[in-house]
Amino acid sequence: MLYRKTSTGEAGFQVFNYSFLAFIAFLMIYPFWELLIVSVSPAVEASKIGLKLIPRGFTLEAYRMVFESKLIVYGYFNSIFRTVVGTSITVFLCFLTAYPLAKKMLPARNAFTVYYLIPMFFSGGLVPNFLLIKSLGLLDTIWALIIPTLLSTFQILIMRNFIMSLPESLEESALVDGAGFFTILLRIVIPLSMPIFATVALWEAVAHWNSWFDAMIYTRSNRNVVLQLLLRRVLIEHNNEGITDSLQGDEGVVTKTVEAATVLVTIGPVILMYPFLQKYFIKGVLIGSLKG
Amino acid sequence: MKRCIKYKGLLLLLLPSFVWFFIFKYVPMYGVIVAFKDYKPMLGIMESDWAGFKYFERLFTNSQFFTLLKNTLIISTYKLIFVFPAPILLALLLNEVRHERFKKAIQTVTYLPHFISWVVIGGLIQTVLSPTNGVVNYVLGLMGVEPIKFMMIPELFRGIVIAADIWKEAGWGSIVYLAAISGIDQDMYEAAEIDGAGRLRQAVSITLPALAPVIVMMFILRIGNMMDAGFDGIVNLYNPTVYGVADIFDTYAYRVGLIDFNFSYSTAISLFKNVVGLLLLIFASKITKRISGYGIW
Numbered sequence A: 001m002l003y004r005k006t007s008t009g010e011a012g013f014q015v016f017n018y019s020f021l022a023f024i025a026f027l028m029i030y031p032f033w034e035l036l037i038v039s040v041s042p043a044v045e046a047s048k049i050g051l052k053l054i055p056r057g058f059t060l061e062a063y064r065m066v067f068e069s070k071l072i073v074y075g076y077f078n079s080i081f082r083t084v085v086g087t088s089i090t091v092f093l094c095f096l097t098a099y100p101l102a103k104k105m106l107p108a109r110n111a112f113t114v115y116y117l118i119p120m121f122f123s124g125g126l127v128p129n130f131l132l133i134k135s136l137g138l139l140d141t142i143w144a145l146i147i148p149t150l151l152s153t154f155q156i157l158i159m160r161n162f163i164m165s166l167p168e169s170l171e172e173s174a175l176v177d178g179a180g181f182f183t184i185l186l187r188i189v190i191p192l193s194m195p196i197f198a199t200v201a202l203w204e205a206v207a208h209w210n211s212w213f214d215a216m217i218y219t220r221s222n223r224n225v226v227l228q229l230l231l232r233r234v235l236i237e238h239n240n241e242g243i244t245d246s247l248q249g250d251e252g253v254v255t256k257t258v259e260a261a262t263v264l265v266t267i268g269p270v271i272l273m274y275p276f277l278q279k280y281f282i283k284g285v286l287i288g289s290l291k292g
Numbered sequence B: 001m002k003r004c005i006k007y008k009g010l011l012l013l014l015l016p017s018f019v020w021f022f023i024f025k026y027v028p029m030y031g032v033i034v035a036f037k038d039y040k041p042m043l044g045i046m047e048s049d050w051a052g053f054k055y056f057e058r059l060f061t062n063s064q065f066f067t068l069l070k071n072t073l074i075i076s077t078y079k080l081i082f083v084f085p086a087p088i089l090l091a092l093l094l095n096e097v098r099h100e101r102f103k104k105a106i107q108t109v110t111y112l113p114h115f116i117s118w119v120v121i122g123g124l125i126q127t128v129l130s131p132t133n134g135v136v137n138y139v140l141g142l143m144g145v146e147p148i149k150f151m152m153i154p155e156l157f158r159g160i161v162i163a164a165d166i167w168k169e170a171g172w173g174s175i176v177y178l179a180a181i182s183g184i185d186q187d188m189y190e191a192a193e194i195d196g197a198g199r200l201r202q203a204v205s206i207t208l209p210a211l212a213p214v215i216v217m218m219f220i221l222r223i224g225n226m227m228d229a230g231f232d233g234i235v236n237l238y239n240p241t242v243y244g245v246a247d248i249f250d251t252y253a254y255r256v257g258l259i260d261f262n263f264s265y266s267t268a269i270s271l272f273k274n275v276v277g278l279l280l281l282i283f284a285s286k287i288t289k290r291i292s293g294y295g296i297w
Helices: A008-040 A061-068 A070-102 A109-121 A126-135 A143-149 A153-164 A168-176 A181-192 A194-210 A213-218 A227-242 A249-289 B002-006 B008-036 B054-061 B063-083 B085-095 B100-115 B118-128 B135-142 B154-182 B186-194 B199-224 B231-235 B240-246 B249-259 B263-292
Strands: none
Touching: A008 A061, A008 A249, A008 B085, A008 B100, A008 B118, A008 B154, A008 B199, A061 A070, A061 A249, A070 A109, A070 A143, A070 A153, A070 A181, A070 A194, A070 A227, A070 A249, A070 B008, A109 A153, A109 B008, A109 B263, A126 A143, A126 A213, A126 B008, A126 B249, A126 B263, A143 A194, A143 A213, A153 A194, A168 A181, A181 A194, A194 A227, A194 A249, A213 A227, A213 B231, A227 A249, A227 B118, A249 B100, A249 B118, A249 B154, B008 B054, B008 B263, B054 B063, B054 B263, B063 B085, B063 B154, B063 B199, B063 B240, B063 B249, B085 B100, B085 B154, B085 B199, B100 B154, B118 B154, B118 B231, B154 B199, B154 B231, B154 B240, B186 B199, B199 B263, B231 B249, B249 B263
């Protein structure tokens, strides 16, 4: 690093590299930027073709329409509900499973591990899962989106590996000091496991917030709609008509801005929280890629 | 037995997840017998008549089967060739950036699409590629190209899926490689520099070889997932005009099963796909174990 002389070739590469990466970043961010511009543009401007770098005109009409829709309110409520409730139960259950599996004294430890591993390699598939949810009477309830996704082998393994990396001597010394099983869990293991709890919680929360397929097949009524499903109706199902050019004229024009506003309202929480949570996510990936 | 009593606390903790796994993972595995039955919703799984291998015969004799197999494998292979190296390349380029803040900014921006759902990405791609007001057609228009209806052209569909996948995941995927790069001993670079190696030489002779184990490992894991060509991405991008090149086992099983309500046939398709996938996965994990000394668990 000290006194390096840069050759012309390297300087050229540096120029190329910086511009190329900046271009990549532009490609990543532009669609979101355009969305923002379109969402605050008057309808006529929004439908024009062109690079949308600065808004021409400003109106919050589209947002007003979006927030007036009852569906959005339902969607928000349900998305937040499934994310918060689902994530909390997941972290709790995942710990309950990972902790015993991390302990060598667990009776039949290998058998249990295999039991939890098998579903990682083989699953029933779409229809058997659907029939199960149906026969449990969960169809068209918000619980159909929460209960079937509570646990995954992958998360259990990551948490188990983390717990196994904690120093055994801490628990032993607590035992010697007369602490009981649950005291050790509450006072020692759980506080030390906070980083892995945060990791699993973040992943699970993003997964809940973004998932749409289970909502599409398990829920029907508007009362149970989640944001992603709503978005799919607005964006994909409508847009598929849009690309056949049948949607032109005023109606189509208004929808453009409403579409954009809906997307932004939906991805808003993720985008706003993301810069603050980024370092935890990264830590999570690295914990996840470590093997025990 | 004594141990069981002594450690009943631990066993008790396992109980809820044990039951949950049984219901939500093992019961659906039993449910695959729907593929061997003429499933009638009125009768349920038990009471429906046995159909033997009827639905598998229907699958294998259907010309659709080869289309599905071909599409699944082609899209997976494209992903191996194009999507897989993208994060490695990005990590290498980012590693050459000396300004910490510029690097951080690029990383933050490139990680972002990973957190956006495929529904939104699908919508964004359709907007950007729209023939009437999409920005891509605008740029092409500046170069005198007539508007192209990208989403309606079968020849372009796979390319769009692949590009979307790179766009969404390349930044995020680079994290693992950047971590591996930061673990490389800095002395090696200094030694190489004293020997007169330029940045490129260092990247080729030090960084890449040091990354090789990670790359090989990730590559083999990908091969284990060849049968999963990416349901989410395809379902949110395709439309009937491109079914012929876009349909993979998962998307077809979904349409046959939950849209046309042909439960048995759909289950047969999924089962075939899952069994082949399982074999690939076992094969892949055997190889990783041999190469890296440790398996995927």
